Amino acid sequence: MKPNQPAPEISSDKGLLDGVRSFARGWDRFWFRPANPTTLCLMRVLCGMAVLYVHISYSFDLLSYVGPHAWVDQQTSDFLRQRMTVDLPSTDWSDMNASTPQEQYQAQAHVKPQFMWSIYCHISDPRWDWVFHGLVLGVVAMFMLGLFTRVTSVLTWAASLCYLHRAITNLFGMDTMMNILLLYLMIGDSGACLSLDRVIEKWRARRCGLPVPPVRQSASTNFAIRLMQIHFCFIYLSSGLSKLMGTSWWSGTALWYTFLNYTFAPMDVPVYMAGLKLLAQYRPLWEAFMTGGVLFTFWCEIGLPFLVWDKRFRWFMIVCAVLLHTGIGLFMGLVMFSLMMIILVFSFAPPEQVEAFLRGLASHSRRLLQQAATPAKVPELAGARS
Amino acid sequence: MIAGLVVLLAGLVLAKLTFDPAPTFGGDNTPVPIAGGIIFPPTEPPPGYTDYPGVLGVQWNPLRVILLGVGLLVCGVAVYRRLRTCTWQLEARVETAALLAVAGVGGLIAYQALSRSWDSGYLFLTAVVAVSLAAAFLVLLPTPARKAVLSVWVVYHFLGILVATTNQDPSNTRAPYVSNKLWEFAYRPYLGFLYMNNAYHFYSPDPGPPDLLWFRVQYADGKIRWVNMPERDKSPVPLHYTRLIAMGNSISAAVPINMKDNKEMENRKRDRVRGGMIKGIAPLPEVAPLQLHYQEPNFLGKLYIASYARHIMYAYPHPDGEPAVGVESVKVYHVVHDMLTPAQFVKGESPLNLTLYRPYFFGEFKPDGSFTEDGARDPFLYWLLPIIYEPSPDGSGQRLINSLDIHAGSKNPRMGGEMTP
Secondary structure (H helix, E strand, O other): OOOOOOHHHHHHHHHHHHHHHHHHHHHHHHHHOOEOOHHHHHHHHHHHHHHHHHHHHHHHHHHHHHOOOOOOOHHHHHHHHHOOOEEEOOOOOHHHHOOOHHHHHHHOEEEOOOOOOOHHHOOOOHHHHHHHHHHHHHHHHHHHHOOOHHHHHHHHHHHHHHHHOOOHHHOOHHHHHHHHHHHHHHHOOOOOOOOHHHHHHHHHHHHOOOOOOOOOOEHHHHHHHHHHHHHHHHHHHHHHHHHOOOHHHHHOOHHHHHHOOOOOOOOOOHHHHHHHHHHHHOHHHHHHHHHHHHHHHHHHHHHHHHHOOOHHHHHHHHHHHHHHHHHHHHHOOOHHHHHHHHHHHHHHOOHHHHHHHHHHHHHHHHHHHHHHHHHHHHHHHHHHHO | OHHHHHHHHHHHHHHHHOOOOOOOOOOOOOOEEEOOOEEEOOOOOOOOOOOOOOOOOOOOHHHHHHHHHHHHHHHHHHHHHHHHHOOOOHHHHHHHHHHHHHHHHHHHHHHHHOOOOOHHHHHHHHHHHHHHHHHHHHHHOOHHHHHHHHHHHHHHHHHHHHHHHHOOOOOOOOOOHHHHHHHHHHHHHHHHHHOOOOOOOOOOOOOOOOEEEEEEEEEOOOOEEEEEEOOHHHOOOHHHHHHHHHHHHOOOOEOOHHHOOHHHHHHHHHHHHHHHHHHOOOOOOOOOOHHHHEOOEOHHHHHHHHHHHHHHHHHOOOOOOOOOOOEEEEEEEEEEEOOOOHHHHHOOOOOOOHHHEEEEEEEEEOOOOOEOHHHHHOOOOOEEOOEEEEEOOOOOOEEEEEHHHHHHOOOOHHHOOOOOO
């Protein structure tokens, strides 16, 4: 037996072990390294404002969403929760071999699809609907301001789900994004700064004669940000790949059918219509614009999940996503959906840069305020001297 | 925490003294008219169900709910305060875990005190108890083990998101079997509870035309009113308008034609053609496929349509303010608003051209949400009512045949004529 024979095996085991260790270290760093909370807290402020607007907008027709005689009334809501089933393929081939729809139905599995929960499913007096809605508005405002954020973030998430699980046919993409944001903002320490909680913390420290504590860097902040980032990549990739199945996306005409959708698009705006007419009059221009738009959509939705992790492309991809959603907001009328997506893509913004930007913004605003105050004082001083 | 538990116990005591209303589907002896005439038979009361009236009747139920809500909130605040100040020493961790477990007990008390008809509350409180106990367990673990458990959750969570994105039937085929079964056995409660079932297939496979809902309301005195959803100028805020658009999408999923019995379809088609000849409704364009002519909504769609009809009857009383005159029936039309091609647009055609609207009749409903007798027998049920131009009999040009107006027996103001945006 040659003494040096086992050496390659040991080295390969070691290599594998090193690989596993390196992966575990990378995983640990990626998910659990404490992070600066500025980005997350700014997202809380922006998301809080959007969520407050969304819930205020419910007030204009509250009972048609969540009341006992809503679009989906209590009777239907009860049925959906308690009795509704969906048909799924059987665990063998019997549903495929069925000769009639009845046989196929019998062969399929029938399961309960809805796990809905909402206080609005059970309130039968509209006055209590309003009372609860008022409480929700208060809680969302507190969350936006960052007051008792750890508690109000949970309450805001639960409250917003009460609307989503009740007004199920009045929902669209914006509600989905709002729910994602609220879930992850609840997990992270989203009230660590830019919040009344932080103001109170500073005030308490000063009152006790202690130095102002630094902003907490926590693993939960990083964990929440990572959850948002990965989820965002899932959303974009799924949206982009599913479009590849569509013929209009392949032919490059899909954008036209969003621009000319009378229900969504701002077709009552003369400038918009004039622009569309100008575009359609010159076919090469029209084709280039539409195909370019489709390619840009694919670039963003399929490219971002891969390129955004590279520091060199990060800001570029963020800007592309913001442009895409600005377009969706302007031309397809989905302003709030776009806003939620822009807030979500903001999770990729490095907190140090966000902090520097906010500091710069604050000092610039202070300077502007001082400049605004200075000319008013000059005549007074001059008058006093004379 | 003690204060929270005391409040919850007070709620529990009150629960034992108040009347517990019966669950809606279970113990209710009246049949449920739902889904466009499908009547669900009453079910037997659940085992052990007794209609105990309670010492205090029903009037204290709101107080019971308030006590439970406040009790849970106080428990939550206690947990928050503890988590904010506690250290990660073993002794402190054990205390924190104990507090979290006690919070779980609070959830259990609330579960016991909840009214039997508040079934979704049970779901929520089950989650509260589960999360409290899981958190207590997590706090007890040393840091590496805690990270490992959280990592497992991350993998489970995003596998669930992957399942949600793939578990949607593409056109003409089914979703992957594996996704289907993972959703069925591993993710239904989790994704459903968190409202994370969305597949994110926005505007795919192709951006389709919008789905509108038009209601023709007939009152007992014969007066007729049209309610069109959505209408931009009648929505107080843009978000309200978008939410009404979403409602149209909820009923657009149709039963595939190949799932229908051929003989039955032939009979329906014959009735439709005969009915068209009698009423003067435009015949079906022969070149278009049957799927375009006949769009029977799936079961869920039928549920929603019946519910929308009931809502309209409730929310739109007599226009002249006569509360004594009730609604007699509501006819529901699902209208697909097709879009212009670039060539049509350049030619100057209006996007509001009447022929771009494809109305389908979705039934005539009584106030309880079931079909009227005429509605159930209507040969146009789920059929397209074409709006087309055809040569006028005197050969002087073309005349518009608006089958919607003919079928409804009244003119929808929205179809008053072509408007230029």
